[in-house]
Amino acid sequence: xxxxxxxxxxxxxxxxxxxxxxxxxxxxxxxxxxxxxGLKPVTRAEILISSLQDTTVRMKSKFPGVDSVLQVQxxxxxxxxxxxxxxxxxxxxxxxxxxxxSDHPISVYGHSGDECCEGEGFLAIPVDFWGTEYxxxxxxxxxxxxxxxxxxxxxxxxxxxAGVLFESNYYANGDNITFILSAGQTAQLxxxxxxxxxxxxxxxxxxxxISGQYYxxxxxxxxNQMIEFIPPASSIGKNFIVPxxxxxxxxxxxYYNMGEDNLVTTRGKNVNRSSKLQKRGGYMISxxxxxxxxxxAEKPVILTATPYTISPFLLFVPSLDQYSNNYxxxxxxxxxxxxxxxxxxxxxxxxxITIDGQKIYSKVESLDALLINDAIYLVISxxxxxxxxxxxxxxxxxxxxxxxxxxDDTQSYAxxxxxxxxxxxxxxxx
Numbered sequence: 291x292x293x294x295x296x297x298x299x300x301x302x303x304x305x306x307x308x309x310x311x312x313x314x315x316x317x318x319x320x321x322x323x324x325x326x327x328g329l330k331p332v333t334r335a336e337i338l339i340s341s342l343q344d345t346t347v348r349m350k351s352k353f354p355g356v357d358s359v360l361q362v363q364x365x366x367x368x369x370x371x372x373x374x375x376x377x378x379x380x381x382x383x384x385x386x387x388x389x390x391x392s393d394h395p396i397s398v399y400g401h402s403g404d405e406c407c408e409g410e411g412f413l414a415i416p417v418d419f420w421g422t423e424y425x426x427x428x429x430x431x432x433x434x435x436x437x438x439x440x441x442x443x444x445x446x447x448x449x450x451x452a453g454v455l456f457e458s459n460y461y462a463n464g465d466n467i468t469f470i471l472s473a474g475q476t477a478q479l480x481x482x483x484x485x486x487x488x489x490x491x492x493x494x495x496x497x498x499x500i501s502g503q504y505y506x507x508x509x510x511x512x513x514n515q516m517i518e519f520i521p522p523a524s525s526i527g528k529n530f531i532v533p534x535x536x537x538x539x540x541x542x543x544x545y546y547n548m549g550e551d552n553l554v555t556t557r558g559k560n561v562n563r564s565s566k567l568q569k570r571g572g573y574m575i576s577x578x579x580x581x582x583x584x585x586x587a588e589k590p591v592i593l594t595a596t597p598y599t600i601s602p603f604l605l606f607v608p609s610l611d612q613y614s615n616n617y618x619x620x621x622x623x624x625x626x627x628x629x630x631x632x633x634x635x636x637x638x639x640x641x642x643i644t645i646d647g648q649k650i651y652s653k654v655e656s657l658d659a660l661l662i663n664d665a666i667y668l669v670i671s672x673x674x675x676x677x678x679x680x681x682x683x684x685x686x687x688x689x690x691x692x693x694x695x696x697x698d699d700t701q702s703y704a705x706x707x708x709x710x711x712x713x714x715x716x717x718x719x720x
Contacts, residue, residue, distance in 0.1 A: 325372075429544065503604065530608070534669070603702040
């Protein structure tokens with residue numbers, strides 16, 4: 291195994307992290323996974339599982355052909371290939387949620403696509419970290435998918451759109467869409483050439499939500515689906531590092547505002563921009579893809595990054611308070627994909643981090659720097675082989691971010707390897 295180490299320096303303000311011992315949002319014993327549809331028919335759908343210790347994993351679904359029991363070994367992980375029929379089909383409810391339960395905490399990822407032009411992946415957030423209110427990270431060619439973990443889950447989509455057809459009913463701008471889901475049932479909303487920007491989902495019980503773009507752009511010769519599993523509104527942060535990306539010259543950053551007016555700022559090489567965001571509004575900027583950027587807001591905001599390539603991906607950018615202490619993950623297995631991790635860490639903590647037991651030394655190339663008060667963050671990119679990897683720091687108080695992305699000649703994918711999230715708690719009635 292080898293690592294191509296490339297680093298950037300980002301001087302950032304110090305951000306308070308979660309208290310020692312809090313459970314991380316990328317490891318759990320209960321997951322529910324779904325696969326939204328893209329523009330082109332999906333021919334591959336796979337679930338990637340990693341665990342810090344050997345464990346039994348049980349997969350169940352109302353959809354036929356999914357139920358199975360796996361013995362996942364900690365040193366290799368597991369890859370489960372599924373029929374493409376598990377992919378959601380149309381703007382409607384279906385019984386296509388996949389329950390994944392384990393004896394010990396596991397990390398779960400999804401990856402789907404075809405053999406030509408479409409592919410995307412996501413981190414599956416464990417059920418314990420779901421919520422009941424979500425803001426949607428999407429604009430044109432919108433896609434939103436919802437899955438329930440309990441029966442009688444009522445979901446209300448409130449927002450703004452250029453017309454949505456759901457289960458043969460047409461909903462105009464400002465109309466609410468209300469539906470009931472049973473355990474494991476999914477619902478999909480897609481608006482090709484339309485948008486769901488500003489939409490908020492409310493539910494009476496916790497739900498899992500994937501949002502993004504049905505396809506990247508009608509003006510390109512390849513149509514990559516761009517989706518991410520997103521945290522609930524209560525877990526969204528305000529401070530972000532956007533890493534550089536290989537194989538592209540520039541990227542677009544999208545800020546998705548939530549329930550209040552906001553001010554967002556992006557700083558980096560040749561970039562120092564601020565913008566006021568109205569309630570439920572959005573903001574987009576373009577910047578060079580070879581530099582890191584620091585994005586921050588006065589109030590919580592969703593930030594995504596999309597590099598401009600022939601087949602772009604969507605990355606949910608983790609906030610600094612969502613960084614974790616260790617990550618075990620398995621890359622997608624499609625042939626010819628080149629995989630990269632991006633590690634985001636304070637310079638004083640970098641020397642203790644290991645990748646598959648190998649240390650990352652401080653002798654790296656500094657590509658850029660951002661000065662925001664006193665803290666220095668390293669942004670380190672490393673090419674990794676197909677398979678399972680483990681990135682960790684021996685001090686449980688040290689947290690760092692980790693992003694995985696990859697591409698070949700026709701498609702790409704990206705997602706945060708893990709998110710440190712607070713567990714869901716039922717609001718106390720006044």
